[in-house]
Amino acid sequence: MGDEVSGTGKRKDGRRWAVGGGWWSGVVVFAAVAALAAIWVASQQREEDAAWARIRLTGVLRLATDASYPPFAAVDENGELFGFDIDLAEALGRRLRVRVEFENIAYDALLAAVVSGRNDVVISAFAPQPDKLDEAAFTRPYFVSGTVAVVKEEGGRKKKEGGSWADWARGQRLAVEYGAGGDVAARQWARQLAGQQAAGVTVLPQPTAQDALLTLVNGAADAALVDAVTAYEFLRSQPGLALAGPPVEPEPYVIAVSARSRELLLALNRALAEMEADGTLPDLRAKWFGEAAR
Amino acid sequence: MLPHTLKPAGLWLARALLLALIFTLIHPPPTPSIVLGPPQTVVTQHPIVCTHTRVTDEVEAWKILRTFEMVRQMGAPTITEYFPWAYYESRRGEYDWLHADVRIDYARNQGLTVIARLGGIVPEWARKPGDLAPDDPQAIHTLLPEERFADFGEFVYQFVRRYAGRVRHIIIWNEPNVTLEWGFRPVDPEAYTRLLRLAYARAKEADPTVNVLGGALAPTLEPATSELALNDLLYLERMYAAGAGEAMDALAVHAYGLRFPPEEPPANNALNFRRVELLREIMVRFGYGDQPIYITEGGWNDSPRWTHAVRPLARIEYTLRAFQWAESNWPYVRAFCIWAFRYPAPQRSYGDYFTLVTPEFTPKPIYEAIREWATK
Known part of the structure; x- marks a missing residue:
């Protein structure tokens, strides 16, 4: 059978891409492979985009932060969260057109919060952990x-x-x-x-x-x-x-998401890039850390 | 047959593959490339100094040796080192001791006493209860079903027999009072005690002189209703009540100071360095006051990001004072092992701030302070 297929994609008899029986069998195989690939990609996307799909559906971004590290995040006397990470999250929420729900979680448990699906993102002066890339993904840095x-x-x-x-x-x-x-x-x-x-x-x-x-x-x-x-x-x-x-x-600080949240990761990276370019992010850094951090 | 236009490239590719195959066949398998020098001796004024090295996942032989050289130069005569079961018996009954041999030989060459921590990662073949698939989330790496306890006992037997006379201390399992370390099941002091008793018997069968350490409990205040862990004091009481005292030659203890100085008095509702004394009280109450304690993990962290950490100056001062406190007040403590000497690669998290040496072997000031104190 190998003799039948040339490197140019033509059979020696001039007909194109016949495998096995007639031309139709090639079409069937191609269609089947394409269909399987489409199903696989769709299923992957459904799985990977579950968090992003829910965020778009509900309009809520569930955020985990450890509010014990001012000026990034802390709790004031009224029990309200404040800090650079909180402002950043609010700005991202406006850009993504979603409402941000904050949960104050101990630092040790932050990554598990997104891996388990309890939260969508971690914004908490969090450095990327290369050995966790099988379960988590990290955005571009927003602070160094x-x-x-x-x-x-x-x-x-x-x-x-x-x-x-x-x-x-x-x-x-x-x-x-x-x-x-x-x-x-x-x-x-x-x-x-x-x-x-x-x-x-x-x-x-x-x-x-x-x-x-x-x-x-x-x-x-x-x-x-x-x-x-x-x-x-x-x-x-x-x-x-x-x-x-x-x-x-x-030591770069990044936003952490589940490794399955590919669409969310892309959206966050796009938003961070826009905020860096239009001055939103430098302004936030200057507000909380002074001009040297701009 | 290859397409005509691809023939030359295909032939070259075939030749290259053939050469690679021949090279692979005639080239010897990778072996440690280090020739050990004469045996060394640890010079120290304070033999209580110890550290938990972490070369379990270190690939390069010279880095293993360099680690032990630096431990010796720091004045620490003892190390705790981790030997995960799955690394040596990935197939039941078939053992590959190459990496363990290297670590133990190199450590001994540097004059170090090895406390071997056994267990942790369960081989896949042993972790499945009933008919769970290997990728079932319940079949996690720390899950050891009770029907497999005997298999772990056999591993302990093989390990102790192989290293008889070279490894005199073993720890059975690690932090079994934490669900993560107990296969994500509810923690079970009585089941752990059954495991300990079985392992003790098999270890003594292999080498009657080996010292079996049990416990190695995580300091925690979690109540009995917690899904995460069980208070180490409650856990130890139940261990002794179940007969653990007869299956130990010493108790392994984890002693972290968190944000408190080493002299901070112990209390049932507090986690600090002197929690060791509360564990000791339980030992004595159950009639095992003649057994020593080895602090196989402990110390302080100086991450700027972790709420349980202190500043670097405090970490150094607390660590040195903790050694002195243990020497002066705890005659039953044989060693205090600082967690951790070095990681093979940065964790990029607060864990990096527990170490004494960077992954590049740059000594941190705390390393130099301990060396200064221990060797001068």
Whole structure:
């Protein structure tokens, strides 16, 4: 039978794509395969889109958040949720034309809430977890946290322009929060540069991130390596300071959905991209974290 | 026959496949590429220091060795390490010990005492009660039906026999007071005790000198009506009432401080580091005060995102003070193992903030603080 089919898609006798019996059998096979594929795709879509279909039907987006992490999400004295994540959720709801119902859930249980179908999305300063991709999916980042380097704008340590962070840190006094990510990074740079003839790094551990930033302000350090949220808060009240560059160790925050919620994921990604482009998202970041986070 | 126009490409493809096949056939299977150096000794001033390593899923041999080198250099003479049943007996009666051999040999080469945590992941062939399909959600990886207890006992026997003289401590199961660890069934202290008694007998049959640790309960305040877990104090009482004391040489304990300093007094309605003392009271009350305790998991977390975490400075101070507290006040505690030494890859969650070393082997300041305290 193999002799009957050429690489050009024609039989040697000139007839097209005959398999087995007459031409009609090819059509039947093709139609059957197409029908099966359509049924499979439809069934997949029905399964994957169940959450999205229900959201469109009811007009309600069921959101899980752990409201214990201000300024992302917290509970005020009246029991109302507030914070950047809450504002973001409301803005997304308006864009998707749905009402957002919030549920306050412990951080440990957030992912299970969407995997089980109890909630549709998690918006809760949540970092993507690569080992959970078989059960969850994650949007593009809407905020980048992690460790950042803060410097003085005038007469202070230069901003990072190319090269590695270890090169940038060479010869500098770096104030860090003892034991935190900035401390780990600074000690690592110090070890890397220790064997070289050029100046190394002086690490100045401080009890808190605030203390590290004050060490910079007081002139006892050339830069402070602290977590982004603390840095943004500090920069709002301390003019003359700036970030030295992008986060040293970025930690993106994303929206989590069930791995089955493909349509919902697409809709959220579209909305986030639009909000980034039209300034909605930068404005929200600036509102809660200051201009440095815009 | 191949289409005429595809012949040259097809021939090259066939040749390439043939070469690949020959290469595969003559190339030896992957084996650990590390040549161990002379045996090392742990230098420490505080032999209570221990850590739960997590090289169970570590693929590269050098990373396993590097992990144990760093543990030794930290001044910890003991590790807890996890040996999931399914990894070694994926088909009933057929054992593949290669990865376990590597871990135990490397740990011993670094002078480390291994506390082997057995159980956890049940082989698929053993986890199906009745006629459940393998993909049935009820057939989850921690589900061990009672009719399969004897199969787990056989695994314990094989493990202990193989490592007799090299592994002197084993833990039977992990956190059986949590439904997730008990096959998503209601937790059952009496059933766990039956499992423990069976495993104890098989372990002693293989090596009468091996120390069998039971319990390893999750600290929790969940009441008996909870679908998630059962209060560890209530669970332990029911274990002893069911005869668990005769099936243990020591109790394994998990001791997490959460947001409290290590000196925080214990209370029945509180979770803190000194909850160990409440578990100890139960041991004594049931007449097993002569048995020691091994804290096989514990410590503090310094995630900025987790509500049960503390700042990094507090984590370091609390950890060192906890070692000192245990040394000074708990003569029955043989080891305090910090969860966890390192993960093979980042979890991208608060769990990363339990570790002492990053996946890239960069030591965190807490590692250096423990090393400084333990070795100087």
